[in-house]
Amino acid sequence: MAYELTGKVKLIQEPKTFESGFTKREMVVTVEDGKYPQEINLEFVQDKVALLDALSEGMEVTVTFDIRGREYNGRYFNNLQGWKIVAQDSDSAGGNPAADEYFSTASAPGPGPGVGDDDIPF
Numbered sequence: 614m615a616y617e618l619t620g621k622v623k624l625i626q627e628p629k630t631f632e633s634g635f636t637k638r639e640m641v642v643t644v645e646d647g648k649y650p651q652e653i654n655l656e657f658v659q660d661k662v663a664l665l666d667a668l669s670e671g672m673e674v675t676v677t678f679d680i681r682g683r684e685y686n687g688r689y690f691n692n693l694q695g696w697k698i699v700a701q702d703s704d705s706a707g708g709n710p711a712a713d714e715y716f717s718t719a720s721a722p723g724p725g726p727g728v729g730d731d732d733i734p735f
Contacts, residue, residue, distance in 0.1 A: 620644035673701035
């Protein structure tokens with residue numbers, strides 16, 4: 614099941630590649646939620662890491678993601694795993710078709726091939 618959130622990019626981390634070849638990259642999106650804005654950490658894995666290349670801090674984006682959960686050594690972990698990003702263009706009513714096309718067509722549902730629940734413990 615896919616979820617969406619819209620907010621401003623606060624932070625984009627550098628990609629991390631592990632010895633197994635698994636690559637992930639995280640970003641933080643600030644979502645206005647009444648009196649207290651929420652800072653939501655999302656991760657992008659394998660081929661979805663490239664979706665963050667064209668983003669910059671302060672951009673308004675809508676991110677589509679899945680909630681992933683797993684158990685490791687008796688502890689339970691949840692991750693928000695992004696797989697689609699649409700940049701919001703605040704300069705014109707019609708949006709930025711080139712940016713929307715890039716983000717929309719460069720992604721496909723799901724976390725990508727070869728990504729299992731036990732690749733990393735968190």
